[in-house]
Amino acid sequence: MNRRFSSKTAICIFVLPAFLLYAVIVIFPIFLSGYYSTLEWDGIGKSVFIGLKNYVDLFINNNDGFTKAVMNSFILAGLNVFIQLPIALALALILSRGINGESFFRIAYFIPVIISTVVIGELWIKIYNSDYGLLNTVLTGLGLKMLNHQWLSDTKVALAAVFIPVVWQYVGYHMLLMYAGAKSIPKDIFESARIDGATGIKTAFRITIPLIKPVIRVCVVFAAVGSLKFFDLVYILTNGGPLHATEVPSTLLYSTVFLKYMYGYGSAMAMFIIVECLVMTFIIQGIFKSGD
Numbered sequence: 001m002n003r004r005f006s007s008k009t010a011i012c013i014f015v016l017p018a019f020l021l022y023a024v025i026v027i028f029p030i031f032l033s034g035y036y037s038t039l040e041w042d043g044i045g046k047s048v049f050i051g052l053k054n055y056v057d058l059f060i061n062n063n064d065g066f067t068k069a070v071m072n073s074f075i076l077a078g079l080n081v082f083i084q085l086p087i088a089l090a091l092a093l094i095l096s097r098g099i100n101g102e103s104f105f106r107i108a109y110f111i112p113v114i115i116s117t118v119v120i121g122e123l124w125i126k127i128y129n130s131d132y133g134l135l136n137t138v139l140t141g142l143g144l145k146m147l148n149h150q151w152l153s154d155t156k157v158a159l160a161a162v163f164i165p166v167v168w169q170y171v172g173y174h175m176l177l178m179y180a181g182a183k184s185i186p187k188d189i190f191e192s193a194r195i196d197g198a199t200g201i202k203t204a205f206r207i208t209i210p211l212i213k214p215v216i217r218v219c220v221v222f223a224a225v226g227s228l229k230f231f232d233l234v235y236i237l238t239n240g241g242p243l244h245a246t247e248v249p250s251t252l253l254y255s256t257v258f259l260k261y262m263y264g265y266g267s268a269m270a271m272f273i274i275v276e277c278l279v280m281t282f283i284i285q286g287i288f289k290s291g292d
Helices: 002-036 053-061 066-095 102-114 117-128 134-141 158-183 187-195 200-211 213-228 232-237 249-258 263-291
Strands: none
Touching: 002 263, 053 263, 066 102, 066 158, 066 200, 066 213, 066 249, 066 263, 102 158, 117 134, 117 158, 117 232, 158 213, 158 232, 187 200, 200 213, 213 263, 232 249, 249 263
């Protein structure tokens, strides 16, 4: 009993520094943002307590297009889950079968993940440029000049144009997670399935995918929640434009706090993003549990 108590005490002692650091960096700022969201404050001068007025303005008055920003983030989340993740899963299943050049392709697909987002944003701005960009140049060369667009300035295609670099950057991340899960499955299982006459597609859907379901769940959470708090590429490519066509809550939060100096109102947006991400995580976990 004493040994068990002493081991628990040792665990608490070793965990305590990390917990304190986490509390200072994550937990305390969340509660502080919750407090700021009840204030009318410019970040410098005197603050005035206004209760839930910021939340009323956020959800009811909605004069700044916050609802549009939230809808855009949900569209990105849906695109990431239903387009990006299937592509990543297909690549992972193909690579995990041991094709020629497996190591090369694994590294090649993962390289965009480690490249700076600023570099990727500037790269795709050049690709989308309406005058000398690669995309319009290729379309013109193929005789499809009628499809040329000002990709980041057209409200009809701007959000899709932002989504493509997101897929290009992060598909390798999810692919590597699923690939690692697939490679961890014992080879005896696949050999038994092959002896029983299972084809590659049947093996993928009956064995590989069910066994890497925990990894897929993690990828779905990362893809969905990451889309809800997405900021960097949108800010670099369009800064939320044109006409808020690509605005997401994080870019609107940035302009509200650092350009309009509405710290209380911006904190209300931050609290919504936090709650939104938590709710989305619980929903996804519940869906996967019900599937089990």
